[in-house]
Amino acid sequence: MPTRYKRGLLAVLVLGAGIAPLARADLADNLTASPTAMALGNAVTADPPGVESIHFNPAGLARITGNTKTDAVFIASIRANASFKSAPDLNLGGFKDDPLNGTHTGPARQAVYIPVVGIPHWRLPAAIAPGLGFTFNTPGSPFTFGTSTYLSMAYTLDRTKDKEDPGRYQGKLMDIQRLVYLSPSVGYKVSDTFSVGVGIPIAYSAFAIDTDMRFPNKLLGTIGKLQEGVCPNGSSNVLDSFFFGLCGGGPEGMLNPFKKAASFNIDMTAPIEPTINLGMLWEPKSWFALGVGFQGGSNTTYKGSYEFHTDPMLRHFVDGMNSSLLGPIVGGVVGFPVRIPEVQAGSVISAIPHPSRIQMGIKVKPVDFLQFNMDVGYSDWSKWKTVKLKFDQDIALLQMGRLFGVANPRELVLNMGMKNVINYGFGMQAQVTKKLALRLGYEPRKSSIPANSISLFSPMPDTTLKSIGFQYKFDSGSVLNVTGSYLKGKYKVPARTDCNLNCDDFFNLIYNPYAGMDVAGDLVLRYFGLSYTHSF
Template structure:
């Protein structure tokens, strides 16, 4: 009864915390992927370290697992002018009617950094070991695996319209060590704890443009006031809005700058705690809590500013009244072509709770069901802290952004419930067939999705098998496919396409209908050897 009350309390906790899925559990375990990640009540050997460390206490003797997976991510988006398209008087946006181009993948290698390779997919190896002395209730283990990953590279086509919302995005969490222990309390109840130690990486490389009403109105004012040659005597004694010449003429649809942020957290430990209750051979319940972290990233940044803003600021400060107006508005006296330095950011790694149930009504069939929870609501806003005032961001003071030493990117993510379903068939003593289905509700609301994180609601389908090669070894194979679509009408998403007077950070596709999709393909292989 005490055991039943413990699991009932865990279930009650799950019902009060509604969270959901973004990029977790996509590249973690060959076995788990084959079963829709529904393995909490039937933890997969050494991979139990991540999914439920209590499962380690089911292992007898020593064992090793060698694994490798390959994954590719494909995402696209199309841009169509919304009704009555007009951005401060500008109606001809060159990206209208375009679609984003090819997508490739990359990877951050610990210590080395990000190589220049652009690959159609990535291949990641893994190695795990477990140690159990015969007769001992304790099992010790460690494993290496990818706990979290998304990689989008749009650099192949230099004119890809997607470059304004992420030319290259890399978010990964590579666990390189995970000291763990499983404890067999009784024949039906087991507990486990693991400490995954991860190398986390976060890279954002994007071109920037700022289509909004204020910038558009100012550009039209320049067109009416400034001669083609740029500047006149009246303007020179005024505010210098024409002093930047032809290149200093403001256009809300032109590229304004390029930004690259590259950060890592080389040592970031968390804690997983699990419990497994198996009162009958045909029935089991499991629960795991994966602790989160306020991961502190450090790295470098670089801003490359185009002549449009540099020349405009220079021309204004070369006039009689321009420096006065600039001082009142807090604008910089000049903007360097390149500004770079060091930055830091605290980006939460969400805590995760997963509950599962296993049913085996017949000898040859097993059903798994899991409920998965992650605190993506912690990603309400990402704040990047620079080692100096960024001159490009000083221009944003016009839009009410006072602190140019910080870049605040609103996210507004939420927490939703996510489920997973798995089926195993056992046609022979040596062969197990696996099928998985995971309808993954996105933690990104429809009015917050963008091309930096183009993750709509998706459905994951998986097939796999396990074959016992010998008495003490087996092989697992898995293939998975995940797909989803999003359709964002103009002016409904202020992370993407709002057309408002002060929407400077960040709506690069203001006034456009944006429709896109996401497809992920995965194949995995693992070999387990027991001693």
């Protein structure tokens, strides 16, 4: 069989692997690290792109000769829409009419976490971030050194434009990002066909959430209806003061499971988070290459500040209970606080691991002008099953949750529910002329978050990433890469199927703000990126 057709057959077998068992991936992986990689469906482990090899496969640095500088920029907009519909049999202790029924989220914006400064007050329709990289190679040396600045992970969403946005109960503002600001790396050419590399990305990581909170729970609803019967409109009742103090909080102390109960703000950072990247690249033929890359994880300790702001409803209710004869006894039995301050603020700490990732890829050129790439990767996102926040004091609002299984009022456990993931990526490059190459990328990304764990904090359904781009080489040797990408996925969570979102059992208090509601939504990402590389 002629060599040309053998190459074509191999390419078909490679692409046929796309019908392998379903992959699992998540939104954050590889979406902001490289415009070149995005254009090729992030399938570049066997064809590492310049200084961006540091992230995907540092062995690719060994292919670079001379000294180069790369300037990059990306612009990305994320839209996470959701709609809410109450189940026909919704009943929370007698409360049946949720004001969020039939509503949907509104305009969304992006925020950018600036190291040291934090999140500025201004908001953007899209996130904008630059990148910068350098490589250094002495002519004839097998070593190439490099460093790069880039966002290795980012998710940002801002719903603060509409103060009544129903999505505010799972994030008015969210920003999770990992900015690599220094990445000393080296690639070594072992032979003409084999290279290895190592990099030490050092990142500034940030984790920030600002959200309103409500607790649509059957117990709160039952007490609220009891209050309506004992003390309509919150009117005082002398007899009640000798019992449980249900009326002692006045009109503002009347419980309603659908009302806003509190707000919560957290801002944590890890200014120095080092990891390790390893890679190898085997190029036995001009038409075939095999690459392997490993991105090490970390167990990073985040530190920062928090603020709980409790609305009058719960504060006045607790005050009323504790001003009665038997209320303090009942409160003591169930673990309620003596009082709830309007504001509690202080310092918070959390160990949030960064997942490791291993990726393998091949490059095949069945004909000289056409190239196919395929990657398969594995990430251990199960490290994010839960995120535990530890506060410097007992939080009175969390003491209210002792009856529902909150054992420690100094800790808040966020159930993320993530699972380990495998994902595939596919890329194609056509060399139209000696200077111009066109690129296509396709990446089916099946969510690392199961359907029964999705929330508006992490609205990451199954998505598909499609990309198009080009590379242009100037006579001077400089190279321009331009990419546009579009990612979209939808989800629908029936009522009572996801206890990070809409369960309404008695003990589902923390945290199901859309209890008993069908929640449907989508996630859309629009991306534009470019990089310019030249010698110096």
